[in-house]
Amino acid sequence: MRWFVAGGTVVTGDGCTVLEGATVVVEGVLIADVLPAGTGPISGRPESARSGAGEAPVDGQVIDARGCYVIPGLINHHAHGCTLGPLFASGAKPLPEEEVRRNLLRHLEAGTTTVLSVDGFALPEEVEAARHLAPVNLKTATCHTPLSLKAALMADGSGLGPRHRLQTAEKMVEAGAVCLGEIGSGHTLGGGGQEYLYIPRAVRERTGREISPAEARALKTAVLGRHIDPRSYREAAVHDVLAALGLADALPAEEARRLVEESVLPSFQVGLDAMREAVEVGVRLGVPVILHTAAPSGEVVLELSRRGGRLIAAHCNHDSLLVDEAVELALRLRAAGVLVDVATFDAFGARHTTPGPEALLEMVARGVADLISTDYGGGLFDPQLVALAEVLRRGLRPLAEAVAMATGRVADAIPGLAPDRGYLGRGRAADLVLLRQDDPTRVEMVMVRGRPLEERGPHGRSVSVPR
Numbered sequence: 001m002r003w004f005v006a007g008g009t010v011v012t013g014d015g016c017t018v019l020e021g022a023t024v025v026v027e028g029v030l031i032a033d034v035l036p037a038g039t040g041p042i043s044g045r046p047e048s049a050r051s052g053a054g055e056a057p058v059d060g061q062v063i064d065a066r067g068c069y070v071i072p073g074l075i076n077h078h079a080h081g082c083t084l085g086p087l088f089a090s091g092a093k094p095l096p097e098e099e100v101r102r103n104l105l106r107h108l109e110a111g112t113t114t115v116l117s118v119d120g121f122a123l124p125e126e127v128e129a130a131r132h133l134a135p136v137n138l139k140t141a142t143c144h145t146p147l148s149l150k151a152a153l154m155a156d157g158s159g160l161g162p163r164h165r166l167q168t169a170e171k172m173v174e175a176g177a178v179c180l181g182e183i184g185s186g187h188t189l190g191g192g193g194q195e196y197l198y199i200p201r202a203v204r205e206r207t208g209r210e211i212s213p214a215e216a217r218a219l220k221t222a223v224l225g226r227h228i229d230p231r232s233y234r235e236a237a238v239h240d241v242l243a244a245l246g247l248a249d250a251l252p253a254e255e256a257r258r259l260v261e262e263s264v265l266p267s268f269q270v271g272l273d274a275m276r277e278a279v280e281v282g283v284r285l286g287v288p289v290i291l292h293t294a295a296p297s298g299e300v301v302l303e304l305s306r307r308g309g310r311l312i313a314a315h316c317n318h319d320s321l322l323v324d325e326a327v328e329l330a331l332r333l334r335a336a337g338v339l340v341d342v343a344t345f346d347a348f349g350a351r352h353t354t355p356g357p358e359a360l361l362e363m364v365a366r367g368v369a370d371l372i373s374t375d376y377g378g379g380l381f382d383p384q385l386v387a388l389a390e391v392l393r394r395g396l397r398p399l400a401e402a403v404a405m406a407t408g409r410v411a412d413a414i415p416g417l418a419p420d421r422g423y424l425g426r427g428r429a430a431d432l433v434l435l436r437q438d439d440p441t442r443v444e445m446v447m448v449r450g451r452p453l454e455e456r457g458p459h460g461r462s463v464s465v466p467r
């Protein structure tokens, strides 16, 4: 099967190349060529094609890409809930298969054709099983190291069976894991996972009351501060939070303190040590390491930059950091040779776990972010495209550079993740996406390995193939 994706604005993924009116030629599962303007099957303006006038016949199907950006399939190097294995660095119970499928399709429909699962306790067969749920190029990270396991068991561990506990990072890398990650998490390091899962659960068990992630955060911050330090405890602040939640009678401040500390602290120190251990293992195995970066762990990530190896500081726009702190941390990380990732979380849409996208947009605008991923946002994550479209809409980066943050640069950052993807060029896998230039949130087509996606979601549009 041969396709001509013709007449669009082709953004190759290398961070600098934009080819107006070019044609991507797809043969079988690969890109056979990228033809410059004037040499493909469509050279006129959209109006002439609609009237059917003057196009020469070609040997293959033509997809009219005029008015569209044609970009490489996006590569998301930080996703959760995409395998049938344990969830998060806390080794929580796996999601039901239907939910995993929903997550994979949510990525795919928004043009993400390669997904790296950073639920690092999954076993190879639990990753393989998920590959049958959606036509995504799905890869896995590993966090099978002794201290990561210990931190997981202290925070949760309910999804970890005997085989997860006996697995090693060495064996996982042999079996295809492309990096270590996610090392540390909001669950083990007192972050978002504590806010949307563990602290609300503890409050529910103690009082029978439901609290939201924002309310759990307020309580946690009053008890432990933004940097997870028991010395930050302020009884008056805890009182105020409990009163505002209507919990003042049900939960005395000292008890709330104990509840939060018991939820957050046991895994916290171990979680930091697990990051140190993982960097050693990553250096030894020659694979990158993805480290959970937030207010409590930022300094440790910086410290680890001196150990060698390739480090990716995950979601440096984490909302435990003030925007200025995040920018400052990113500058220091970059100076130390660490790649800076920013994550969408649910900051654009649901805003259930993350109040807004200001930090991400500011960091991209100031040029201190290297990569864009999604993370999980409590399951309500905004796909990479949502951030990319907003960056383009506001003109925060040049088009080619913005696209590279979710394509070529990601492929370069983690060599095993998508060695034949991330760029539109001869011999690469034919994963590509058509976005409307007048509204880049609108996906006109997703092609995976040379096949236009048939599985469409609520926002997907059908492929138009002129006859």
Ligand SMILES: [Zn+2]
Residues within 6 Å of the ligand: 078, 080, 118, 182, 185, 314, 375, 376
């Ligand atoms: Zn994460």
